[in-house]
Amino acid sequence: MALTPMMRQYLEIKEQYPDAILFFRLGDFYEMFFEDAKLASRELEITLTGRDAGEPERVPMCGVPFHAADNYIAKLIDKGYKIAICEQVEDPKSAKGLVKREVIRVITPGTVIDGNMLSDKDNNYLVAVCRIGQSYGLAVSDLSTGLFQVTQMTGQWALNQLLDELIRLAPREVVLPHSLWQDEGVKKSFQELEGTTITSLADQIFTQEQAQQALTEHFGQAKTTALDCWQSPAVCGAAGGLLHYLLETQKRKLQHITEITSYFTQSYMILDGIARRNLEICKSLRDGGKKGSLLSVLDLTRSAMGGRMLKAWLEQPLIDIKAINERLDAVQELVDSVLLRDELATALKNVYDMERLTARAAYGSANARDMLALLASLQMLPPLRQALTNCQSKLLKRIYDQFDTLEDLKGLLESSIAEDAPITLRDGGLIKAGYSQEVDQLRAVARDGKSWLAGLESREKEKTGIKSLKVGFNKVFGYYLEVTKANLNLVPEYYQRRQTLANAERFITPELKEYESMILGAEDRLVELEYNLFVDVRNQVAAEVSRIQHTALLVAQVDVLVALAEVAARQGYVRPEVNNSGVIEITEGRHPVVEINLGPGCFVPNDTYIDTDRHRLALITGPNMGGKSTYQRQVALIVLMAQVGSFVPASKASIGIVDRIFARVGASDDLTSGQSTFMVEMLETKQIMDHATSQSLVIIDELGRGTSNLEGMAIAQAVIEFLHDVVGCRTLFSTHYHELAELEGRLAGLKNYATAVKEQGDEVTFLRKVIRDQASKSYGIHCARLAGLPGQIIQRANQLVQQLEFNQRAAQEVVAGKTQVAASVEQLALFPEKNEEHDEFKKEIVALDIANMTPLESLNYLYQLQRRLQGKK
Template identity: 50%
Template sequence: MAALTPMMQQYMAIKEQYKDCILFYRLGDFYEMFYDDALTASRELEITLTGKNCGQEERAPMCGVPYHAVDVYLNKLVAKGYKVAICEQAEDPKQAKGIVKREVIRIVTPGTNLSQQALDEGRNNYLMCLVYDDNQFGLAITDISTGDFYTTEVATLKELYDEIHRFSPSEIICNDSFYMSGASLDDFKDRLHVSVSTLDTWYMDEAVSVQKIKEHFKVASLDGLGLTDFPSGTLAVGALLLYLYETQKNTLDNLTKITPYRSGGYMIIDSATNRNLELIETLREKQKKGSLLWVLDKTKTAMGARLMRNWIEQPLIEKKKITARQDAVEELYNDMITREEIREYLNAVYDLERLVTRISYRTANPRDLIAFKTSLGMIPPVKQLLSQAKSAELKEIDERMDCLEDIYDLIEKSIQDEPPIMIREGGMIKEGYNEDVDKFRLSRTEGKTWLAELEAREKEKTGIKNLRVRYNKVFGYYLEVTNSYKELVPEDWTRKQTLANAERYITPELKELEDMILGAEDKLAALEYDLYCEVRDSIGEQVVRIQETAKAIAHLDVLASLACVAQSNDYVRPSINTKGVIDIQGGRHPVVEKMNNNQMFIDNDTYLDNKNHRISIITGPNMAGKSTYMRQSALIVLMAQIGSFVPAKSANIGIVDRIFTRVGASDDLASGQSTFMVEMTEVANILRNATSRSLLILDEIGRGTSTFDGLSIAWAVVEHISNPKLLGAKTLFATHYHELTELEGKLDSVNNYCIAVREQGDDIIFLRKIIRGGADKSYGIQVARLAGVPDSVIDRAKEISSWLEETDVTDKAKNLQVRTSAKKKEVVREAVPAEKQMSLFDIYPADHPVLKELAGLDVSNMTPIQALNTLYELQKRLKETN
């Protein structure tokens, strides 16, 4: 086999170290890929595949992308889950002896991509490390673009899934043992569109992990970091840091602190509830517009937008923290002038968190620094406004906010107000910041003037009237004196060349001018680059101060946004209680009323407590507003617990630990689950994980199976929830099973409500009002007419409905009677003897062989197709004997 060329030998040696990555190998102005990497990249990026002679018989597959547009191609590959290793030239090609030295400077993965085009400014880009150790899960989560870093531990898969859904990471890394936990990695990949990879064993070495944590945070022990009580979390933190050092190949200076937390510190919102309540995006279009985030997010900064999203997905469960936020929102609500002035200043603040990350990663360009300076210029007036704040939370924000005047002054003195993007082409440094820069810059425009002035001075000083300053490529600049004046040449001049009729000299001053003029462009660009790096690195050393200020600005931005939304939408401050009472007067759906451009929205009341009003059974026709009513109640509770005002006339909200929703019908064919199976799985999850402090929103339980089975399941679910010994959770339960309304008298905690409607002949008008009592009709046929179902179908449906109702009434009269116990106030249905029905044994004798065989069948162990075939055979035999 023919030997590879020296360059390809270098390529193969580097590729061997990064087998799991697509290698972007720098060649001149392109990043080239070869062999399998080229095949993959050309397919995924839809770029032309060519070939290169690498010393072998066949040309190697090759493709490439221009270095100046690399982010576009890089982002496409990373978004599809690939890892990309960036291999750069590590020395100047002009000074290289042989093949230019190259090395990988960074590995880009979905969780470590810092490209501005790839990042959504309104959401975090999390990388999560999962460690399964000693029947426990350790989690470490970071967003390296902002410097956020968290760790926790959970004991069950359900808690693990809750944390994964809460952070929605773009990349997960885990240890080998994670496969033994029962968690499905394929589920993460397919359902959540997360890149998942397994780390080598050495990443999980406890001693190595602890040492890396100590080195990174510069501490002698883990006690000061709060990791002592998180052994599995510590392993995850260490492994994550090792992974980042391996891939990012820098000091990770923006990861300045780790925040340990317990998962019970916030209201837990699982993926189904997040989806059904449309907290972040709509259910169908997956758009922000139409979600709760769309209503509440009027933030002015990218940092505030991310924090608002986090608040919505992580409501508080501590009354003190909730009321502290409310106090701050109320103060800004009442002082509109101050609030709007603050928001005006915040509008000019750029994304400080991600700017300082680019600075610490040394990838920031001069325009980033100008954006940084502009942002810092807004802080002093904001602090001036906050100095009069009365609420504790606003005062704390004021204390946390650093004006960073030293950084502002540094950028103001050093960087041009409108600098170029490129950092190696000059034009960045302001005049007056550095004397040498000013000289080099002057030399480009004033060089000829300087030479003319030097010539005039030397003429006058020496008396050589025909002295000339001249230039050639061999000697550079020189002073030329004819032989007739050479006796006047000073002794300190140095002779460079003798001609037939003249002598050429140089002087120290001329040599200095020559150096400045001839190398001005290159020297100026190099000097400006060095000075720029000094300024950038000086700012990077203040990353802790900057991040703390950025967090404070984000906090203020969210509070101001909530106050602005509350005022413009006529929200009220809810009272917060720990007694479990939810009392909403005149509640409105925050999203629906905004989508309707604040037109008349029919408000409704909600009352739930832990005693006699624990469960509300809600009946009424489809499209009448049951789901809207239940969702608005849940959203009002959630909004109250993030510290927001709420859409209502008044509200007293008892803190809930979780909100569960079971709404709508959907199947999961990919995993072999029917609509009903999905429904029952979600119901099982709710009943097993809800507590007496939870709020349940249940819509149409049991509708995916037969009427009697569905009714039985719905009835049993209500009984289970109502029993304080089993669950005892506050619940809004919408149903078309009118039989469930009978539970109001049977179970003390159940109350009936319905949607009021007005009938006009065959038509109905939805009044959208919740009233006490149960509905006696579902109005399904009328709703079908509104939906545009053909009249022929509607008419036939009415005929069938009348016949079924008559039959149902007759059967009930024959077979059931209702008695009421005054003592227990409960409704009991009792079976009474009915008319004798025709029996199979009245037609055929009891000892008929077919009947004997039928009685002996073990139906429970037969498949549906076996049962059908057996029934067919028995029926056939009966017909033959008849």
């Protein structure tokens, strides 16, 4: 049997989008067939049915209602699937035969623009990668905001740098040439990106010639030439590939992507994925959520735009002292002026996501509610700018000077969009009274007609004597007069039958027919006219997308600065001094996250001093749970906050610029790749050894615990010596190997520190204070007791420790005894060779079974030997 025409149409379209689930519009539903139906029914937990399609068996089918499709699409996108939206592209009434259908858009994880599929304070990045020789080009876009940026990585560590940048961006989707995806090294690295969909495209899309053409057509010759894209084939290829993918999936002009900008990773402090994870900058280690991270402490932003910008600042701390101090000056001014801060905060509360609202307007998907939200935001711009009028800091003054209050767009939206406009665009009620004379006239006609209808029922009841007569309306038959069958004998001759029901008849009169035409004609025309006027207003907004985006970025900056000032004022943070001295000196520093969790006054502050000379490596010993790890991380976070331009949790801080922070903390394994805890530890350590510079800050916590004590201590010492002698970076190195404290004095730049402990009998108190000292105990059994291990285990552990300590002392005595015996033998060698007594001594000593002598026997023999030698003298 031949397939039905509709099913052939479906298969022809599906063939063009093999890697997407095809949402095929049939009436009020999106239908899926064959394998797509099986997949969607499983993932969405909806019923799988069948449909006659001309084949012997019914083909698998499932569907979702058109009006609720967004929720289903969001679930599939969240699972990493792509959705091809297929719509009717001609009016069924005028179609000859099968209605024409086309895919109007492909929604992928990296091209989501709908608000309900996005996290307000997170960017939704789509990234393209291209490799030419030893260089990697990276292009990144957020379709929901209009962002489009490029950068380049070159040299020996280019792939590592690329992966670090991808970890920072956490893109929802990566696009790359098919040949690059076949590279096993690249493939393995990219597959480790969490929650990222990988899409490979034909290599020719990334060629410089094709990329140049696409970029020039979209951005114009001036912008692409100014960017020097042509100088780097890898960057050009990545940007062209990204733009091609966006245009192919969205199938429309992207009016809101107006700028292509470049950035350099070297312009910011570099943080690899290990440091980002261990320092919990934007995600907590516990569950990967925002709670428990540095971001959760600092994020008092009022707008989604501000939230995204704060996160971007934290992920890319500055290394330019001038730029850092400009931010700090602005925060200082806002901290000092409570009134200014409150004025700005009040206005910011009513600012919606101008970036995404404008993007949807330019994209053509914004509804009236979006436009009203944009209007509410525009109405806050004048008071925001007014509050900045007398600011003195350079950054706030620059924002004031560049601030466009967009009065023309505010006036347009205030006059055009009705305050109670509905979400849907085809139900009328979009346009405000007074904006369009024609709209007002049509509304008057419809209103007058309905007023006449309201009186028709009473007039006809009185005229005919039919007390139960009703005036009604439905979409199929229009307006009618309904008479029950019991009263049909009272129906006058001028009533014309329109519809017969079981218990009633429906009629129309010539007069009612005339008013029906007038009312329905006016309503249909009104809906169409309002829709067209709304689209025109939306297009006028879209035409000013660059102006709105620029102002939105300024508003976001103000939001971030106000938030940082607010946190500083609440938490008692101080302004750090940022310089090129190489010295990190912190007085009474605190961990910003732990301090919040403990509550006011509960956190024990600590001082820090490290530099690039005589105090470049702080070796911290002390018990588990003594606070070493918290102390190390707080130093790193204070440095990071300072270079972001934030005040810091301390009573005083001077921060010498850091180019990178490395944080090797704790133990973890990677079972998926078969790597043990110790191997992960070594690989993370290698990362530091390969990339740390003399300007870096390194924190290492408990290195070498994954192997034997002897080997672990040896590795730890070797790493310390390498960091001290070869790299010369500022380092905080904590360890449970107390013996390593002997390195002070041997390494000129190493200083010993310890976490203080108070002992009273069997009671041990961790003071959480870091002091200039060295520890002698680990207090592991005490920690086990605190953790609640059974008393029997604690008691037995104490017995074993005493036994092991005794054995260790005994072994040390044996070694000492053997050493002394050996020394005596060497001493005998000084006697004349022909001395007979010397020969006797020699024979006697050689015959000794030293390995089986007890410490006491060794000492006794040595004593007797000494006596005999003294007698000879």
